[in-house]
Amino acid sequence: AQSVTQLDSHVSVSEGTPVLLRCNYSSSYSPSLFWYVQHPNKGLQLLLKYTSAATLVKGINGFEAEFKKSETSFHLTKPSAHMSDAAEYFCVVSEWNDKIIFGKGTRLHILP
Amino acid sequence: SQTIHQWPATLVQPVGSPLSLECTVEGTSNPNLYWYRQAAGRGLQLLFYSVGIGQISSEVPQNLSASRPQDRQFILSSKKLLLSDSGFYLCAWSTGTYEQYFGPGTRLTVT
Numbered sequence: 001a002q003s004v005t006q007l008d009s010h011v012s013v014s015e016g017t018p019v020l021l022r023c024n025y026s027s028s029y030s031p032s033l034f035w036y037v038q039h040p041n042k043g044l045q046l047l048l049k050y051t052s053a054a055t056l057v058k059g060i061n062g063f064e065a066e067f068k069k070s071e072t073s074f075h076l077t078k079p080s081a082h083m084s085d086a087a088e089y090f091c092v093v094s095e096w097n098d099k100i101i102f103g104k105g106t107r108l109h110i111l112p
Numbered sequence: 113s114q115t116i117h118q119w120p121a122t123l124v125q126p127v128g129s130p131l132s133l134e135c136t137v138e139g140t141s142n143p144n145l146y147w148y149r150q151a152a153g154r155g156l157q158l159l160f161y162s163v164g165i166g167q168i169s170s171e172v173p174q175n176l177s178a179s180r181p182q183d184r185q186f187i188l189s190s191k192k193l194l195l196s197d198s199g200f201y202l203c204a205w206s207t208g209t210y211e212q213y214f215g216p217g218t219r220l221t222v223t
Contacts, residue, residue, distance in 0.1 A: 049210075
């Protein structure tokens, strides 16, 4: 059975410093993995996706994530945080049967 | 390009009143459609999904129902709202490539 765990419910970083949002998954098959971002009172926007091609995936707004099968991880990173990055981020796993599992979310706070 | 619409954007309804939320998708055919609810501090909960007209699967038993009268229209309904129905309702679509695309959401407050 598939599952996804976001290791931090809240992360605070200073503007201009790196961002790391951690995600671990469990899957019986080769999963597809995604990161979504949600700003307050908005829908979810797809940041990036991994679907068994390159393990380092680049997304929008300077974010990227690396698929590490040995560690069952798909952490989201950004070299330099911007105030507009303050939002909630969801890690998502999906398998061949089209079941999609959302993590509980990580709220990213950017300190001035 | 594909777009997804939800309305209304916000809604305040008394307990016991009916509910109808609408979602429409443009620019794609035969999408899979989904309704999620996001309650404060509880993440996303899948309520219903549909793979075609008239085909609805329910993930969580509750006083809500869904219908898909047209290929790109998905409606969430209730005959009598409960306080616990308050939340942020999101509609999403996908086309067999796993990723889902979300609408702007409807904020429902039941008073």
